[in-house]
Amino acid sequence: MSDVRRFLGQNSLSLFFGALFLAALVGQSFAGWAAFNDTQAADGLVPVGWPEYVTSSSFAADVAENWQSEYLQFLLYIWATVWFVQRGSPESKEPSQVGRESDHAQEVGAAAGPGSPRWAAVGGLRRTLFSHSLLIVMGAVFVLSWFAQSVAGTVAHDEEQLASLEAPVSWGGYVTGADFWNRTLQNWQSEFLAVGSMVVLSVYLRERGSPESKPVGARDDDTGAEG
Known part of the structure; x- marks a missing residue:
């Protein structure tokens, strides 16, 4: 090959x-x-x-609006699956594994193997940062895209206001206004519904060969199994 x-x-x-x-x-x-x-x-x-x-600000606001909701979805999902479980779902850990788990289970410190990332084997701040690096990056992208949406949305909103011979608003006025939160919450609720549906439906339904599904013949209460 x-x-x-x-x-x-x-x-x-x-x-x-x-x-x-x-x-x-x-x-x-x-x-x-x-x-x-x-x-x-x-x-x-x-x-x-x-x-x-x-x-234009109109296109930038529409794009950033979708990005921030997607990254919020994954940010919350990554964090929530540390502490919350769903019996029977391949999207969940076993109830006995709730929490950050032991160093041995996470292969850090003395339990790190020869192929482990270097920062997994060291201690202190570097291991702490690496242990939460996925959540940190997802959170940073969410915050940046949310801020980009708010700024571009303010400009687009003010352009519409001026075209209608109405007074523009400040950034603070826009992000605390109904238009911003109407657009934002429309996206958030759809993301939360999709993730929640995946968690629950994967308890009972299957897709052969997908790691997002349990094996076709797995028991409904088999938690954390992957196909």
Whole structure:
């Protein structure tokens, strides 16, 4: 197998979703551009070009709004699965493993193996940071995308206000207003529903060969098993 084929085969899952992401983002840009120009025409304003739209605050707010809700979903899911369990779900640990688990179970410190990441074997701040690195990065991306949404949303909102000959609002006024939280909570509730549904449905339903599912013949109360 050539190096390229080996790379594609070993990274096919991330490449697949990366391609889907780019395709969806491009599709959103063209659909959003058409919808934006429909609104412009209805308001008697001049249509804008695609490059102008994809660099606009309106497009940036829509994109960041979705990103922050997705990263919030994973941020909470990563944290919640440390402390909460769901009997029978492959998305859950066994009830006896609730919490951060022992150094031996986590293969850190003296229990680290020869192939373990270097920071797993050391102590102090480096091990602490590495032990929570996934949560830290997910949280940072959530905060940054939430902030980007709030800033771009403020600009887009003020542009609409000025077009309607109404007074613009400050960033603080926008993020405490109904428009911002209406858009934000629409995304959050759908993410929480999707994750909760996955946790519960995976107790009783199967997908053969998927690590997100239990083996087809596993008992319904078999917790943490992967297919």
